Amino acid sequence: MTIVEIAAALLIGIVAGAVSGALGVGGGSIMVPAMVLFLGVDQATAQGTSLLVILPTAVAGVASHFRRGSLDFSPTWLLGLVGAAAAGAGALVALRINESQLRVFFAIFLIVLGCREIFFSGRKGPEEPERERMSDL
Amino acid sequence: MAGLTGKRAAIAAGIGLAAGFSSGLLGIGGGIIMVPAMGAFLAMSHRRTVANSLFAIIPISIAGVGFYYFAGSRPAVRVDLALVLAIASVLGAPLGAAIVYRVPERALRIGLGVVALLAAFRLLLP
DSSP states (O other): OOHHHHHHHHHHHHHHHHHHHHHSOOTHHHHHHHHHHHSOOOHHHHHHHHHHHHHHHHHHHHHHHHHTOOOOOTTHHHHHHHHHHHHHHHHHHHHHSOHHHHHHHHHHHHHHHHHHHHHSOOSOOOOOOGGGGTTOO | OTTOOHHHHHHHHHHHHHHHHHHHHHSSOSHHHHHHHHHHHSOOOHHHHHHHHHHHHHHHHHHHHHHHHHSSSSOOOOHHHHHHHHHHHHHHHHHHHHHHHHSOHHHHHHHHHHHHHHHHHHHHOO
16 A cells, blocks of 8 residues: 555544544445545445454444443344345345446435435434444444 | 244344345445344344444454455455554544534534535446
8 A cells, every 4th residue: 555545544544433433323434435435446345345344343342342241132143144144145236236336326325324414313312422332333 | 042032033134134235235334224223123222222233243244344355256355455444443433532522413413414415426426
């Protein structure tokens, strides 16, 4: 990686981490388009790279919850198993369609996310510490 | 699995299907779907949905990375880039916590929404 690429990636990562830490959203939603639009990475590779960043973040998050007392994960074993299989299917689709088609899918996701944040984020939720907001990666 | 009735199992599987597929298709974690869905359909408290969502993201993202790396004509994962991004996001998280302490959350969410719409627009340009 060039110095410029490293600097840009650092900035993208800091912003993604900050938004995720502040709002519980972000992570992949920010990293993927930033990689595509600012680092010239192709859409599929940006997505695969994003998942590799998300993985250790989730492990750290779970570890943090464990340390604060045991939590019941009983439905989530099944959810995770089905989810893993479905993720494989989703990845296969992403790898098979072309760049512009995949960008359209991601753009649709961003439009839904954007509208949700602009129009449906007004209600007050329960107070939660910032560490809880690693919900949406 | 204690307490996992047929109906709850079906719901959990359905949420997993939706979250997992969107994770693989888009390269996101899936928490955006899981957190509200677990709260609405599995009657989980917010704290539990966050913890369970993070827990489920682990197998989901492992599967996703595996397929992106091995299932295409060439690896669709930039490991070098992922390393820099991961280190940077660890640095960014406390920064975000500090910002949300000082700036109204609603304003931050509207800002994020606008940026997301702009990014969508840019992605749709030829």
